[in-house]
Amino acid sequence: MKRIHIEEIKNHIGEEVVVAGFVQVIRDQGKNIKFLLVRDVMGIVQVVVLKSEENAMEVADSLSTESVIEVVGLAKEEKQAPQGFEIAAKHIKVLSHSDPELPIPVFEKGSQEEAEQSIRLDWRWIDLRKPRQALTFKVWTAFEAAFREYWVKNNYIEIHSPKLIGAPSESGAEVFEVKYFDRKAYLAQSPQFYKQMAMAAGFEKVFEVGPVFRAEPSFTSRHATEFTGYDVEISYIESHHEVMAEEERFIQYAIRAVKEKYGDEIKKEFGREVIVPEIPFPKFTMKEAKAILADMGVPSEKAGDLSPEEERKICEYAQKKHGHEFVFITAYPASVRAFYHMREENEPDITKSFDLLWNGLEVTTGAQREHRYGILVKQAIEKGMRLESIQFYLNFFKYGCPPHGGLGIGANRMLMKLLDIENVRESMFVYRGVKRLEP
Numbered sequence: 001m002k003r004i005h006i007e008e009i010k011n012h013i014g015e016e017v018v019v020a021g022f023v024q025v026i027r028d029q030g031k032n033i034k035f036l037l038v039r040d041v042m043g044i045v046q047v048v049v050l051k052s053e054e055n056a057m058e059v060a061d062s063l064s065t066e067s068v069i070e071v072v073g074l075a076k077e078e079k080q081a082p083q084g085f086e087i088a089a090k091h092i093k094v095l096s097h098s099d100p101e102l103p104i105p106v107f108e109k110g111s112q113e114e115a116e117q118s119i120r121l122d123w124r125w126i127d128l129r130k131p132r133q134a135l136t137f138k139v140w141t142a143f144e145a146a147f148r149e150y151w152v153k154n155n156y157i158e159i160h161s162p163k164l165i166g167a168p169s170e171s172g173a174e175v176f177e178v179k180y181f182d183r184k185a186y187l188a189q190s191p192q193f194y195k196q197m198a199m200a201a202g203f204e205k206v207f208e209v210g211p212v213f214r215a216e217p218s219f220t221s222r223h224a225t226e227f228t229g230y231d232v233e234i235s236y237i238e239s240h241h242e243v244m245a246e247e248e249r250f251i252q253y254a255i256r257a258v259k260e261k262y263g264d265e266i267k268k269e270f271g272r273e274v275i276v277p278e279i280p281f282p283k284f285t286m287k288e289a290k291a292i293l294a295d296m297g298v299p300s301e302k303a304g305d306l307s308p309e310e311e312r313k314i315c316e317y318a319q320k321k322h323g324h325e326f327v328f329i330t331a332y333p334a335s336v337r338a339f340y341h342m343r344e345e346n347e348p349d350i351t352k353s354f355d356l357l358w359n360g361l362e363v364t365t366g367a368q369r370e371h372r373y374g375i376l377v378k379q380a381i382e383k384g385m386r387l388e389s390i391q392f393y394l395n396f397f398k399y400g401c402p403p404h405g406g407l408g409i410g411a412n413r414m415l416m417k418l419l420d421i422e423n424v425r426e427s428m429f430v431y432r433g434v435k436r437l438e439p
Helices: 006-012 054-061 117-122 131-153 192-200 240-270 286-295 308-322 373-382 387-397 411-419
Strands: 016-028 033-040 043-050 068-077 085-096 177-180 183-187 205-213 226-235 283-285 326-330 353-358 361-368 404-410
Touching (some): 016 085, 033 068, 054 085, 192 387, 192 404, 226 240, 240 326, 240 361, 240 404, 240 411, 286 326, 308 326, 308 353, 353 411, 361 411, 404 411
Parallel strands (some): 043 085
Antiparallel strands (some): 033 043, 177 183, 205 226, 226 404, 326 353, 353 361, 361 404
16 A cells, blocks of 8 residues: 555545654553654644554554654544544554654643754754744745746746856855865855856856855854855846846746745744735835935945845835835945946946845845956956956956846745744755854
8 A cells, every 4th residue: 555645634534544754742541542643744643543453552652752653544534633634543663763862852842942043953854843844945945946937937048057166256255265186166156157158158048046155254144154046147138127127027926826835834834924026126226225224313334235234124114115025225336246247337336236135134136247348357457356367257258248137046035034034044954154064
């Protein structure tokens, strides 16, 4: 007999079924009856073990919580049981015994508090057994699938760029240096150079989903040293506003897909109402944002950039003024942007760039890129770049390249905001930080 998932049991009432999963709860109701709650990735089912089924009772007496078992039994309706049905066990097989002393609880009892985050991260695979955690990654799967669906439907080409590179891909950002035979190499901070190479190759529209590495000595709730990035680049644009408009479309598409599939579960588990954003999103230039923040009494830490507190406050303003969770900040000064960002013709100190904020958190950085070789070289020199180290990149623009722009999205930050998770560590399968390389 083939194993079925717990959510399928309702379709087999009155039949003998096989399920398998973790023993979440063991309840003794005297010598003649025992109840087990068994959990798989799709749900939880109550298993009734009677003394008359000697094999099943003997095995049940030996169980510890979080052991993995296989149950053969009769599926029947039971209004008092989770989901309204249960299994009357005929045979139980132990697939894997669990040590009775769990390092962290999978489910807290009564007023017991959840273990602190650092300890839970030490035992991440046990922490991930919670249905809330499984839902997090089911949602991520649907979210990413929707992005991919949009991109593929709209004729994007998927690329897979190298993560070992010979020169840092972003000026000003910290990089991980690695020994590469007889020379130095770096872990890629983004696929930026190679997305632009694809534009020079005539691919016109590309996307990539892959790891991003940042050697930032940061311990905040929003930073990690390795995370998942979504990157997009498109050709034949007239301005960065076309890139923003495209991002609005695929974000709306992806959030709608998640809401349709998991909206009710997210509301139940996270208390978060998934809101499909209306298009267009609100937009403020950096100058406008700073003026709004000044009127709100929010101090400015840096003239050309926003602090985390400023990001939160400008989002609160956008929510109050426009009823919108998203807001674009545009027109960043060249002093805080990468050398390859195109600058405004009439304001050479201002870039054609943007950040997208979602409920107080930056989730995207993007821009129109400078595709003209001579200007790109000039801007690289202004930024103090060693031309020899990036000559391979500069060569992409020597032999014709369409005007283009793109963006990078922090997938884990998007998931934080989609589910209203407070810390990026909770939106990552396994977190990597300044002091964490295990598990």
